[in-house]
Amino acid sequence: xxxxxxxxxxxxxxxxxxxxxxxxxxxxxxxxxxxxxxxxxxxxxxxxxxxxxxxxxxxxxxxxxxxxxxxxxxxxxxxxxxxxxxxxxxxxxxxxxxxxxxxxxxxxxxxxxxxxxxxxxxxxxxxxxxxxxxxxxxxxxxxxxxxxxxxxxxxxxxxxxxxxxxxxxxxxxxxxxxxxxxxxxxxxxxxxxxxxxxxxxxxxxxxxxxxxxxxxxxxxxxxxxxxxxxxxxxxxxxxxxxxxxxxxxxxxxxxxxxxxxxxxxxxxxxxxxxxxxxxxxxxxxxxxxxxxxxxxxxxxxxxxxxxxxxxxxxxxxxxxxxxxxxxxxxxxxxxxxxxxxxxxxxxxxxxxxxxxxxxxxxxxxxxxxxxxxxxxxxxxxxxxxxxxxxxxxxxxxxxxxxxxxxxxxxxxxxxxxxxxxxxxxxxxxxxxxxxxxxxxxxxxxxxxxxxxxxxxxxxxxxxxxxxxxxxxxxxxxxxxxxxxxxxxxxxxxxxxxxxxxxxxxxxxxxxxxxxxxxxxxxxxxxxxxxxxxxxxxxxxxxxxxxxxxxxxxxxxxxxxxxxxxxxxxxxxxxxxxxxxxxxxxxxxxxxxxxxxxxxxxxxxxxxxxxxxxxxxxxxxxxxxxxxxxxxxxxxxxxxxxxxxxxxxxxxxxxxxxxxxxxxxxxxxxxxxxxxxxxxxxxxxxxxxxxxxxxxxxxxxxxxxxxxxxxxxxxxxxxxxxxxxxxxxxxxxxxxxxxxxxxxxxx
Numbered sequence: 001x002x003x004x005x006x007x008x009x010x011x012x013x014x015x016x017x018x019x020x021x022x023x024x025x026x027x028x029x030x031x032x033x034x035x036x037x038x039x040x041x042x043x044x045x046x047x048x049x050x051x052x053x054x055x056x057x058x059x060x061x062x063x064x065x066x067x068x069x070x071x072x073x074x075x076x077x078x079x080x081x082x083x084x085x086x087x088x089x090x091x092x093x094x095x096x097x098x099x100x101x102x103x104x105x106x107x108x109x110x111x112x113x114x115x116x117x118x119x120x121x122x123x124x125x126x127x128x129x130x131x132x133x134x135x136x137x138x139x140x141x142x143x144x145x146x147x148x149x150x151x152x153x154x155x156x157x158x159x160x161x162x163x164x165x166x167x168x169x170x171x172x173x174x175x176x177x178x179x180x181x182x183x184x185x186x187x188x189x190x191x192x193x194x195x196x197x198x199x200x201x202x203x204x205x206x207x208x209x210x211x212x213x214x215x216x217x218x219x220x221x222x223x224x225x226x227x228x229x230x231x232x233x234x235x236x237x238x239x240x241x242x243x244x245x246x247x248x249x250x251x252x253x254x255x256x257x258x259x260x261x262x263x264x265x266x267x268x269x270x271x272x273x274x275x276x277x278x279x280x281x282x283x284x285x286x287x288x289x290x291x292x293x294x295x296x297x298x299x300x301x302x303x304x305x306x307x308x309x310x311x312x313x314x315x316x317x318x319x320x321x322x323x324x325x326x327x328x329x330x331x332x333x334x335x336x337x338x339x340x341x342x343x344x345x346x347x348x349x350x351x352x353x354x355x356x357x358x359x360x361x362x363x364x365x366x367x368x369x370x371x372x373x374x375x376x377x378x379x380x381x382x383x384x385x386x387x388x389x390x391x392x393x394x395x396x397x398x399x400x401x402x403x404x405x406x407x408x409x410x411x412x413x414x415x416x417x418x419x420x421x422x423x424x425x426x427x428x429x430x431x432x433x434x435x436x437x438x439x440x441x442x443x444x445x446x447x448x449x450x451x452x453x454x455x456x457x458x459x460x461x462x463x464x465x466x467x468x469x470x471x472x473x474x475x476x477x478x479x480x481x482x483x484x485x486x487x488x489x490x491x492x493x494x495x496x497x498x499x500x501x502x503x504x505x506x507x508x509x510x511x512x513x514x515x516x517x518x519x520x521x522x523x524x525x526x527x528x529x530x531x532x533x534x535x536x537x538x539x540x541x542x543x544x545x546x547x548x549x550x551x552x553x554x555x556x557x558x559x560x561x562x563x564x565x566x567x568x569x570x571x572x573x574x575x576x577x578x579x580x581x582x583x584x585x586x587x588x589x590x591x592x593x594x595x596x597x598x599x600x601x602x603x604x605x606x607x608x609x610x611x612x613x614x615x616x617x618x619x620x621x622x623x624x625x626x627x628x629x630x631x632x633x634x635x636x637x638x639x640x641x642x643x644x645x646x647x648x649x650x651x652x653x654x655x656x657x658x659x660x661x662x663x664x665x666x667x668x669x670x671x672x673x674x675x676x677x678x679x680x681x682x683x684x685x686x687x688x689x690x691x692x693x694x695x696x697x698x699x700x701x702x703x704x705x706x707x708x709x710x711x712x713x714x715x716x717x718x719x720x721x722x723x724x725x726x727x728x729x730x731x732x733x734x735x736x737x738x739x740x741x742x743x744x745x746x
Contacts, residue, residue: 012719014041035066036175036236036267038151042158044130044140047088049074051130051140056149058389060121062130063114072106078134079104079114087129087138088697092117094177099301099379099395104130104272107448111500113272115379148530151266153179156243161255165245170257175236176268178229178243185245185254187221192254194219194229195246202246202253207235209243213393219245226386236271237263282452283442286417289434290389292452293318293418297445302408303381305393306337313552314338315421317351317432319413320406327439329353333406337431339385347384347599348394350376351429352404357590358430358554361607362693364589365429368404377401410445422463422552424694425602431539431555442643462657517654522560524569524705530576531671533570534595534633534687535559536638540657541648551694558595558687559640560697564654565697568687571705580621580671581638582689594631595688596621597675603688603696605629619685620675631690633669639664 038056044065046052053068058315070077082091095101097112122144125480129141154176159167164186170180180596185192193216197206208216212227222254231237244256284290291308306315319334321327332353339346359366381393408414417440419432517540522532537559539545544564545557557565570576582593598605600616604642608616613629619634643650643660651657678687681701689695 015727018237021151024151028521032492036238036271037066038062038267039149039264041128041144041148043067044142046140047141048137049077049130049168055128055142057122057148058113058272059148059152060123061116062117062266064267064272065112065114066114067109068107069109070104070107070130070139072104074132074135074139075103077104077130077139078133080129080131081116081120081125081127082129083124083126085126087127087131087141089131089133091127091129091131092125095379098299101269101401111272115381119433122148136156146229149264150684151264154260154263154265156259157257159183159244159255161245161253163192163245163254165255170243172237172259172263172265173228174266174268175238175263175271176231176233178237179226180229182223182224183227184224185219185222189247189250189254190218190254191249192245192247193220194243195248195256196231196235196240196243199241199257199698201242202244202256203249204251206246207232208248218594229270230559234270236268237265240440278354280450281444281446281448282450285436285440286420286434289420289454290637291316291418291420293442294452296448297410298395300399301395303393303395304335305391307389307391308420309388310338310390310420312341314420315423316392316435317417317419317421317429319351321417322406322410324409325439327415327417328434329417329419329435330355332448333400333404334417334419335394337381337383337390337394338423339390339392339572341385344383344385346380346392347427348378348380348392350378350396350405353588355588355590356431358424358692359428360589360604361410367428368402371404372402375402375404377405408444413441413443414444416440416442421555422546426559426693428554430622433541450732453630515543516548517543517564517651517657519548519563519566519654521569521700522563522569523573524571524702527561530574531579532576533559533561533579533581535581535638535640535653536644537661537664538648539562540564540651540654543649543651544654544657545694549694549697554692554695556593556639556695558593560687562640562658564658566700567697569702569705570677570699572679572681573703574705575674575676578633578673578675578687580633580635580673581665581672582633582635583637583666584668584671586632586691589691591637592634592691593695594621594635595633595671595687595691596631597673597685597687597699599682599685602685603686603695604691604693605688606631606691607699619677619681621673622690633673633690636666638666638670 033603038058041055041057044051044053044055050071054066056064056066058064071190079093080091082088084090093101094116097114116122125144127141127143130139131137132139154172156170156172158169159165159180164184167183168181171181173179194208194209194211194675195202195206197203209229210216210232211219212229240259242256242258245254247254253589271502280294280296281549282292282294285293289308292306294305294307296303304318306316306318310316312353315336315338317334317336319332322333330353332351334351335348336351337346337348339691351365352368352371353365354371355364356362359370362371368377377396379395381395383393384391398410400407417436419435421432421434422430424430428664505622535558536556539555539557546552548565560566560568578595580595582595583591586592596605596618597620598616604612605616605618605622618629621631622631640661641664648657685699685701685703687696687699
């Protein structure tokens with residue numbers, strides 16, 4: 001995990017839009033009358049049960065329905081959107097304004113805000129309707145025109161003027177919010193103010209705009225600081241023609257930008273009449289990772305926001321322990337969140353941690369929907385990537401929606417859990433690199449307390465003020481290295497969505513192979529008897545499995561004769577015997593790793609689809625019975641256990657890391673897999689785990705075995721004296737050729 005060195009915890013980002021998002025995050029259910037709700041799509045057709053209302057596009061994924069009316073008498077009425085020509089039950093059901101999936105109740109001319117599901121925008125749906133499932137009846141709908149231009153943030157010009165005034169292009173986030181990336185001003189003028197007014201350029205008849213702290217005092221010095229400003233009172237961007245920095249005392253323009261008329265931007269929260277129920281709570285989960293959780297209870301649901309400095313392809317997970325009095329990962333209920341750094345698409349997924357293993361066949365650390373259909377209780381609200389900080393806002397019910405959820409208590413503390421780690425190629429969690437190692441408790445129902453870094457001494461803590469709109473203070477670990485990335489984001493009351501880059505299937509970039517440990521290969525003439533031990537062990541952090549293979553691992557890998565996923569060289573016609581110690585209890589997936597040899601570089605045959613299985617061959621470690629392969633490479637579990645006092649990433653060589661490992665074995669006997677490669681065996685095959693993906697590596701198959709090459713492992717039992725000269729000599733070597741501390745005579 002790479003983080004910038006903090007000068008103090010108070011200089012951490014509070015997420016350029018983090019506190020802007022906190023205003024968006026505080027969802028409310030009462031909306032009052034306002035003049036601008038977004039772009040009108042049309043009126044609901046009034047077909048049955050008194051359905052009526054005006055439907056507005058707040059942004060690409062958010063609908064605002066003015067004066068929505070429905071008598072509540074139908075048995076199974078829901079909000080739907082769809083891609084068919086006319087409304088029908090094959091569309092996509094929406095959660096209501098409270099995030100509930102229950103059937104609709106009575107609405108007496110109520111203003112509500114709805115969110116389209118992840119992956120859907122107003123560009124790819126054709127209608128919105130109130131639909132009755134039981135009787136397949138459309139109660140009222142509105143059609144969305146092709147090419148509908150929904151409101152979105154608009155990029156303006158950049159500031160440039162005297163007294164060092166400069167910025168990157170300003171973004172009109174919504175009708176009352178301006179984002180000024182990398183703003184600079186030397187602070188030397190006596191009475192500089194942020195300024196707006198009618199017409200193309202500033203004048204004394206303009207209006208002061210409070211700074212990011214909500215103050216209208218003369219501006220201090222800014223050095224490439226990204227700030228968010230809110231227009232005062234009921235003033236909107238539609239009423240002004242310019243924004244800039246103006247010296248009020250001496251009537252001097254320090255630099256300004258013009259604001260085009262009729263900008264098609266989302267309405268602000270205040271314009272939608274949203275009044276936050278409370279200010280935010282915030283707790284630091286891990287300071288060195290800048291990992292924070294923020295939340296607010298809103299009715300019968302809770303809105304949470306996770307912020308962390310994540311590397312490429314990493315996730316952040318936060319949630320509830322199954323035991324409210326102890327922080328335990330197993331059987332935990334968490335949200336797994338991340339932002340794809342290429343597409344800027346955000347994700348928030350409901351997970352159940354059945355075991356400390358990758359998801360396999362509905363067991364392990366799995367999305368709820370992999371275990372049971374229709375059990376996702378997490379609703380993504382918005383996501384952002386700012387200066388490398390991933391910010392994901394989501395909503396979930398307080399009560400458990402199904403047997404895979406735990407209830408969030410509001411009358412006392414309960415144990416929580418968190419983790420950060422890499423996503424695998426399926427965009428699911430792999431073994432965490434950082435996690436909670438002690439008991440930790442949060443009282444989610446407490447009065448709002450902000451226990452996260454606050455601005456430095458010259459600023460007071462800023463939180464959203466429901467009476468003044470959104471005030472935001474930006475915190476960063478290194479203010480001199482800020483680079484804003486918000487220009488392409490789409491703000492709304494509830495969503496922050498990428499609008500300029502097309503979505504694509506989520507495929508993580510290959511893992512970097514820089515800094516990979518050198519693992520000596522096992523040559524085809526050693527050991528002479530062809531006996532190899534296959535055991536489990538840690539992946540070795542960023543220098544190990546992911547760097548060697550270019551794939552994200554789960555956190556465990558095959559060790560062959562004590563070496564971490566070595567390439568194995570074999571010769572055709574010779575028989576090799578693998579003593580397999582990867583676990584033999586299929587009821588505990590995290591400790592069950594049948595060994596097999598295949599032409600598949602991925603592994604995990606057991607949980608492949610029939611189409612995937614048809615494309616791969618198995619050469620050893622499984623037998624075909626009644627048309628189905630059953631694993632035979634099962635035996636007691638032997639696991640190389642690392643010394644937790646020093647992280648694996650700090651070892652420069654596998655040899656140095658290997659000397660910290662201790663082999664621990666369960667009672668029982670090894671399994672045995674014998675294999676004789678022949679002329680039909682491909683030149684490259686793989687040793688893998690039958691039940692999990694990406695645990696093994698390559699086997700190179702040769703026609704003859706060249707001699708004279710350095711052997712990787714020649715003994716079945718090698719002990720190293722840590723004080724010996726040999727150990728000192730090996731400190732910088734790639735590995736100690738230690739095959740196993742178990743002899744095959746046992």
